[in-house]
Amino acid sequence: MRIIKYFLSLTLLLIFLQTALLSAEEWEVPADKAKRTSPYLFDENARKKGEDIFKRSCASCHGIPGQGNNIKSLVPIPPDLKEAKVQKRSDGELFYMITTGRGAMPSFKNSLTEQERWQVISYIRSFNKDYVQPPLAKLVDSAKLRSVQIIPFFDTVKFKVSVLVKAFQKTDTLPLPDAEVSLFVKRYFGNLPIDSIRITPSNGKVTFNFPSNLPGDSTGNIQLIVKVNHEMFGELEKLYVAKLGVPTIKPPLTEKRAMWNVGKKAPLWLIFSYLIVVGAIWFFLVRIILSIRKIKQSGKNPKL
Ligand code: HEC
Structure with missing residues (x-):
């Protein structure tokens, strides 16, 4: 019992440490990704579309920007996206974070198109009156590109x-x-x-x-x-x-006795320990049955 308790507390401690470390860790965005800019103009139309997507996919955790109604029970707490800490990030950084996700923050790589992700950023930026959109990136015509x-x-x-x-x-x-x-x-x-x-x-x-x-x-x-x-x-x-390797004659995988080999070539110690465990279990089973028989017999024959 002591051992179980010890293990439980150790596991809990490790989980706690891990979440604490994760929440303290800065979210690193590769430099080339951070420099990306949107190929779409952040106009009223984009903002409006972004607002719909945000209310559907993001508000449940982050709340509406500026209202502080983000949920506080997650670790780390999903920030209110109007906060200076978030607005200081580049568009490319926000795009990367929304695309890849981290921990409790889901990845939107497959559930939102690139355009939708930029529209959400357009909406998030509408809460920052100092924001000026950087020059647009060139849009690749994906319909033309085949494979x-x-x-x-x-x-x-x-x-x-x-x-x-x-x-x-x-x-x-x-x-x-x-x-x-x-x-x-x-x-x-x-x-x-x-x-x-x-x-x-x-x-x-x-x-x-x-x-x-x-x-x-x-x-x-x-x-x-x-x-x-x-x-x-x-x-x-x-x-x-x-031909980039050193020529090697490899013994076939099943030549030696090994754990993952066919049953016949299992290591001897493994076969022995298996037999001992199975033997011990049978030994106790038989003993129990014999004892039960004895109890029954002594019940029938009071002289015993
Ligand atoms: C299930 C809850 C949840 C949903 C849904 C969610 N987020 Fe998050 N988000 C989080 C959490 C938690 C973090 C903090 C992650 C971390 O720092 O490890 C986070 C972090 C972020 C960050 C990084 C903020 C910063 O500067 O550190 C951005 C940007 C972000 N979310 C945007 C979005 C957008 C946009 C959506 C919707 C498309 C969204 N999130 C949906 C939980 C969520």
């Missing part, structure tokens, strides 16, 4: 992997900026991330450093996964094979 093309280059001498991301237009393919590209090596269990995530610049091309000591198959082939994520096109994943 994404990934073109990888493998430098097996210098161990570099470059990825060129292009997007089809009606008659042309153009380099796609602002796409998030990540590289993984396919392994038995899960994928091994290589280098860090890259964002494509205007020429659409990023380069990853590849480790020179990764084991490949017997001819040095490695299976690579390239993931591309773009706000407008969603996520795309492609598998490639390249």
